[in-house]
Amino acid sequence: MQVVGVSPKDFWASADNRSEAEKYRPMFGSTRPVREGKPVSAQSSFGLSGEEAQIMNKVILADSQAIFRAGTAKVLAMDEDLRIIAQCTDLDRMMHAITTFPGSIVVFAASLRPDMARLRTLLEASNSRGIVIAENTETASSYLQQGFRGVVFRNVTGQALVECVRRVAAGDTWAPPQLQLPDSPEEDMVGTRVRDRLTPKEMRIVALIVQGCKNREIALRLKTTEQVIKNYLRSIYDKTGVSDRLELALFTIHHRVLAQAAAEVGSKLEAEMQQAPAPIASGSPALAQS
DSSP states (O other): OOBTTSOHHHHHHHSTTHHHHHTOOOSSOOOOOOOSSEESSSOOTTOSOHHHHHHTTEEEEEOSOHHHHHHHHHHHTTOTTOEEEEEESSHHHHHHHHHHSOSEEEEEEGGGOOOHHHHHHHHHHTTOEEEEEEOTTSOSHHHHHTTOSEEEETTOOHHHHHHHHHHHHTTOOEEOGGGSOSOOTTTOHHHHHHHHHSOHHHHHHHHHHHTTOOHHHHHHHTTSOHHHHHHHHHHHHHHHTOSSHHHHHHHHHTSHHHHHHHHHHHHHHHHHHHHSOOOOOTTSHHHHHO
């Protein structure tokens, strides 16, 4: 596996949250493919000819969540048959990459909210195939009905993610088991237990960590100091059993109950920030009159 155009050192040096990414220990376990999902077509894995299979091994990643994107890249990097040729942080960059690199597997987050009809047309025109990263609260069937070749959830295992990409590359269609949400709240006992142990302040910090915020930004958002945030993080690490912020973000994403709680808190924080009055500049007329 290689990232085209940059060395592994430069790749990780340019990644967001790079200090954590460099020491990232995969939480997904072995990447040996397993049948967590189900291929819809009867075609065997990598049923294309050798030349065709080699052509369809380019992967474009598109997701605004830097931590999840880095984790996905790390997992796919373990498969020697796949190579990441572009990582996109927004919709415009993804569309440009699809046009620039035809014949690719495009793994994109539904949270980017593309015009699905336009995206499907672009994929067909460039002889590419799309895999949707659905949020844990969504269902997979709607995306498959729109013509995309694969669907995974954010709490997908590394094994299933690699298997999905390989099968879509081979011409199959991949769906999660039973086209259902991956876990019901009743089954996510770990996520429920951790959610209940976290204090409201700790949950706010977790929500901002998942969004890719650094300690300084979190401190500003929560009107406290970086040292206080570091103290809270130590408590959060103890309660979740992780050792750094990257593992914390992935742990949260992979436990549906905890991910939903963090998403709700994150939405409230965004709403609070938008409603907050803009700061008055020192030279403004309002200040001069006071």
